[in-house]
Amino acid sequence: xxxxxxxxxxxxxxxLSVEFMPDKNTHLKAVQDVSFSLHEGELLGxxxxxxxxxxxxxxxxxxxxxxxxxxxxxxxxxxxxxxxDLEERQMSDYRWKEIAIIFQGAMNALNPVRTVHDQIAEAxxxxxxxxxxxxxxxxxxxxxxxxxISASRGTQYPFQFSGGMRQRVMIAMAxxxxxxxxxxxxxxxxxDVMIQAQILELLQELSQRLGLSVILVTHDLGVxxxxxxxxxxMYAGVTAEYGDVDTIYNHPVHPYTQDLIKAFPNLxxxxxxxxxxxxxxxxxxxxxxxxxxxxxxxxxxxxxxIEQPPVYELKARHQASCFLVEGQK
Amino acid sequence: MSWAGIVMLLIALIxxxxxxxxxxxxxxxxxxxxxxxxxxxxxxxxLLGTDDAGRDVLSNFIYGARVSxxxxxxxxxxxVIIGGLIGISAGFxxxxxxxxxxxxxxxxxxxxxxxxxxxxxxxxxxxxxxIIFVIGILGWTTTARLVRSQTLSVKERKFVLRAKAxxxxxxxxxxxxxxxxxxxxxxxxxxxxxxxxxxxxxxLSFLGLGDPTMISWGQMLNFAFTRGGVSSGAWWxxxxxxxxxxxxxxxxxxxxxxxxxxxxxxxxxHHLSVGKNMVTRAKEGAGNAQP
Numbered sequence: 001x002x003x004x005x006x007x008x009x010x011x012x013x014x015x016l017s018v019e020f021m022p023d024k025n026t027h028l029k030a031v032q033d034v035s036f037s038l039h040e041g042e043l044l045g046x047x048x049x050x051x052x053x054x055x056x057x058x059x060x061x062x063x064x065x066x067x068x069x070x071x072x073x074x075x076x077x078x079x080x081x082x083x084x085d086l087e088e089r090q091m092s093d094y095r096w097k098e099i100a101i102i103f104q105g106a107m108n109a110l111n112p113v114r115t116v117h118d119q120i121a122e123a124x125x126x127x128x129x130x131x132x133x134x135x136x137x138x139x140x141x142x143x144x145x146x147x148x149i150s151a152s153r154g155t156q157y158p159f160q161f162s163g164g165m166r167q168r169v170m171i172a173m174a175x176x177x178x179x180x181x182x183x184x185x186x187x188x189x190x191x192d193v194m195i196q197a198q199i200l201e202l203l204q205e206l207s208q209r210l211g212l213s214v215i216l217v218t219h220d221l222g223v224x225x226x227x228x229x230x231x232x233x234m235y236a237g238v239t240a241e242y243g244d245v246d247t248i249y250n251h252p253v254h255p256y257t258q259d260l261i262k263a264f265p266n267l268x269x270x271x272x273x274x275x276x277x278x279x280x281x282x283x284x285x286x287x288x289x290x291x292x293x294x295x296x297x298x299x300x301x302x303x304x305x306i307e308q309p310p311v312y313e314l315k316a317r318h319q320a321s322c323f324l325v326e327g328q329k
Numbered sequence: 330m331s332w333a334g335i336v337m338l339l340i341a342l343i344x345x346x347x348x349x350x351x352x353x354x355x356x357x358x359x360x361x362x363x364x365x366x367x368x369x370x371x372x373x374x375x376l377l378g379t380d381d382a383g384r385d386v387l388s389n390f391i392y393g394a395r396v397s398x399x400x401x402x403x404x405x406x407x408x409v410i411i412g413g414l415i416g417i418s419a420g421f422x423x424x425x426x427x428x429x430x431x432x433x434x435x436x437x438x439x440x441x442x443x444x445x446x447x448x449x450x451x452x453x454x455x456x457x458x459x460i461i462f463v464i465g466i467l468g469w470t471t472t473a474r475l476v477r478s479q480t481l482s483v484k485e486r487k488f489v490l491r492a493k494a495x496x497x498x499x500x501x502x503x504x505x506x507x508x509x510x511x512x513x514x515x516x517x518x519x520x521x522x523x524x525x526x527x528x529x530x531x532x533l534s535f536l537g538l539g540d541p542t543m544i545s546w547g548q549m550l551n552f553a554f555t556r557g558g559v560s561s562g563a564w565w566x567x568x569x570x571x572x573x574x575x576x577x578x579x580x581x582x583x584x585x586x587x588x589x590x591x592x593x594x595x596x597x598x599h600h601l602s603v604g605k606n607m608v609t610r611a612k613e614g615a616g617n618a619q620p
Contacts (some may be wrong), residue, residue: 095540097496103491108487110491
């Protein structure tokens, strides 16, 4: 979908590669050559199987990888500033103020011995040290009300909140410094369906109201179809396919995306039988020589076993890494 | 059990604080002695008899509580601060810092503390301040190990990653997120460190390395032992200071274990309660019995 106005992207990730080096001779390629972009007010869905590098990539956007993690290539351009060029101290200014993250299993991301109010305030004072107390209290109360929690409960401790409420507290905390981008890393895992719907609606509403860009990491293709503008499908650390929602759901070109869509119930034609993709994603220490999806791919041919397909740019913001699309435009 | 410890400690504290009011004699006053006053058995005048210098054992005992408690508390304070700093730094920063700090701790741990304390006190002058200092800088090793392990486990919790994502620096994370979760452990541990410090002070004094101008329980034992208390059958001069040491150390141990149980919920407590008051619905039959 070519964009007529072509505004500059808020976040432009180019050829990002992340490796884990648990010791000197081991290089585990957790993320390889992934590119995507995010415009203001856009929702990007990031889907893929467990362990395919979604969280690793999101953490690397904030440069918060575990000790063994290394960003080995690529660029992360935020408003044309490459975050990988920054000093650690400068990077701290970008964290939360520009890009906030709601962690996977966010309910554990609250310190059990400090009040909820205190912890949200911490996020604000971390960037605006001299905020007067009344202003700070008012801001925290606003944030809590914004996510539907009575401000009077701010004086309580996390254990007095239910899982869904803690999740909402984390959303409130993510919005504390009015960031431009919120990364929601599986914000609804471990919550029941009703609360899931509430949380996602809240995210969507906030994104529309505050002009927030959201990266939603999830397993739920239905949610992505409903609220996201673009989708990035990852497989074993590489881009399988990246495009707008319509293209991905209605005209997927990568066999993995095609199978993934077929594995999801179709409400308009519920009698279609669901398929499952046989096998498992490869282990990072035993990646296939060719295409990473080749061992499970129904359309694999000789070349797939030998060579790893590059990411083909089919049109603006539509990419796929499969030899089948070579030469297509 | 922790209540028993608190009561025992309170009694010792009251003795120490109000020593001038409670003690029947002033042990630091000059007194005229005759031969009958030396190791005199308990009598109405001296409830617990007298020692080798004709001084009242009960008064000595009461004043002795002061030195034992002062040394115990201050030395433990130094130990817990050193141990806490080393433990948190090693656990939080990891890598080379941890390697160096923990190997240093190991070395300190394997050096027998008592002979080293004897040497250090002998090299410096045996004043109260020096004794506190020497005991303090030798007693931090177990605290450091304990604090490090707790820091390691707290460091991996998700809210620490969240604090980093917020953009907090290391100092902030340690102060606001690590320390509050390590503190209870340090408090519980410090109580046990105090009891060890008191024992060590008594040992040093017993060996004749105490402050000669101050009366402590270890000092009383030393005098009774070296100045013929045993051979003259003056049991009162030996039993009282020994009893005092056991009393305070036992009290602290009780309190320490009690605190440990409170602060470490895995040992006993559980936040879900069990009790017969939980079911409050009316008993069946009781309501229906009335027509």
